[in-house]
Amino acid sequence: MTYVIAEPCMGTKNASCATVCPVDCIYEGDDQYYINPDECIDCGACEPECPVTAIFADDSVPEQWAQDTQKNANFFSPAVQRTRASNNRAAT
Numbered sequence: 001m002t003y004v005i006a007e008p009c010m011g012t013k014n015a016s017c018a019t020v021c022p023v024d025c026i027y028e029g030d031d032q033y034y035i036n037p038d039e040c041i042d043c044g045a046c047e048p049e050c051p052v053t054a055i056f057a058d059d060s061v062p063e064q065w066a067q068d069t070q071k072n073a074n075f076f077s078p079a080v081q082r083t084r085a086s087n088n089r090a091a092t
């Protein structure tokens with residue numbers, strides 16, 4: 001199990017969650033913050049800190065944000081990082 005940051009973080013990004021994480025596994029992305037599922041120790045410290053209730057245990061993510069579990073994992077995937085970098089180059 002891991003914790004997941006869902007869509008409400010977008011545009012908020014106040015980083016209270018990252019401040020309390022004991023293993024520093026919450027990372028800033030362009031659009032929102034992301035939790036590295038391989039590093040998260042499931043302590044739950046971040047969840048009550050979020051002012052917009054964007055953080056959920058992965059078995060409690062609301063259905064409308066279900067895809068955000070994979071989105072958090074993808075953020076840390078080297079293959080996806082490479083794809084995104086090349087897409088960015090193509091767009092510029």
Ligand code: SF4
Nearest residue numbers: 021040041043044046
């Ligand atoms: S559950 Fe704990 S370890 Fe996981 S991201 Fe939140 S604060 Fe960090």
Ligand code: SF4
Nearest residue numbers: 009013014015017050
């Ligand atoms: S506390 Fe909530 S809004 Fe702020 S960065 Fe963390 S998940 Fe995003």
